[in-house]
Amino acid sequence: MPRYFCHEHPETLTVQTRVVDARPGAVALEQTPFFPGGGGQLADRGVLRWNGGEVAVIGFEPGDGRLWHRLAAPIEIAGGVEAVVDPAFRAMMTELHTGTHVLNALVYQQFQGALVTGAQLNDDGTARMDFDLPDADNDRLRALEPGINDLVRQDLPIRYTYVPLTEATAVPGLIRSRSVAPPPGDDGTIRIVEIVGLDRQACGGTHLASTARSRALKILKIDNKGRHNRRVKIGLHG
Numbered sequence: 055m056p057r058y059f060c061h062e063h064p065e066t067l068t069v070q071t072r073v074v075d076a077r078p079g080a081v082a083l084e085q086t087p088f089f090p091g092g093g094g095q096l097a098d099r100g101v102l103r104w105n106g107g108e109v110a111v112i113g114f115e116p117g118d119g120r121l122w123h124r125l126a127a128p129i130e131i132a133g134g135v136e137a138v139v140d141p142a143f144r145a146m147m148t149e150l151h152t153g154t155h156v157l158n159a160l161v162y163q164q165f166q167g168a169l170v171t172g173a174q175l176n177d178d179g180t181a182r183m184d185f186d187l188p189d190a191d192n193d194r195l196r197a198l199e200p201g202i203n204d205l206v207r208q209d210l211p212i213r214y215t216y217v218p219l220t221e222a223t224a225v226p227g228l229i230r231s232r233s234v235a236p237p238p239g240d241d242g243t244i245r246i247v248e249i250v251g252l253d254r255q256a257c258g259g260t261h262l263a264s265t266a267r268s269r270a271l272k273i274l275k276i277d278n279k280g281r282h283n284r285r286v287k288i289g290l291h292g
């Protein structure tokens with residue numbers, strides 16, 4: 055899990071930067087405000103602008119030690135550019151992602167430390183989380199909705215720390231995914247997201263500064279997708 059500019063500067067959605075490497079239809083930048091996707095959160099969208107030009111950024115891929123920004127046209131650009139994240143899309147992903155943490159916290163607490171087996175955020179304001187919950191009653195899961203919204207209204211602050219991976223794996227629940235531990239950054243640490251008073255877990259995504267900045271959440275659907283995949287679909291209100 056590399057450290058991204060957006061981790062340290064979540065409010066900075068436009069940066070003036072330079073192309074450090076280019077090929078037709080892709081560039082690597084000296085500095086990038088984009089979240090490139092991961093952990094179920096969709097990659098940012100946005101544009102690059104330069105003297106007289108603008109092109110949409112349509113995806114990201116790591117390669118040659120760089121983060122390549124894939125462009126909507128097979129052009130090769132150089133020099134100074136302005137990199138601009140789509141603010142509405144980032145805001146919605148951040149809000150929804152924060153909601154998945156609140157859901158995840160309650161499932162972990164109320165279902166004996168049940169772990170996550172999958173997560174996917176969607177661009178329509180919904181998300182699904184899969185949990186390892188072989189024996190849980192779906193009505194008990196549906197009944198989490200008022201508790202989720204109560205925690206949202208409490209406006210719990212959200213903050214970050216970095217801990218060595220060996221330390222993180224020693225604390226039960228800090229790595230919430232059943233199958234994968236997030237890779238550490240270059241310094242061997244992983245990023246821990248804390249919803250103060252509620253939950254701590256490793257995550258590299260973007261989150262609100264406090265829970266009440268989110269709209270209310272709905273539990274839309276619960277499906278049994280196999281013994282280790284109880285799928286809970288949530289959505290933002292309105």
Ligand SMILES: [Zn+2]
Pocket residue numbers: 151155247257258259260261
């Ligand atoms: Zn997260």
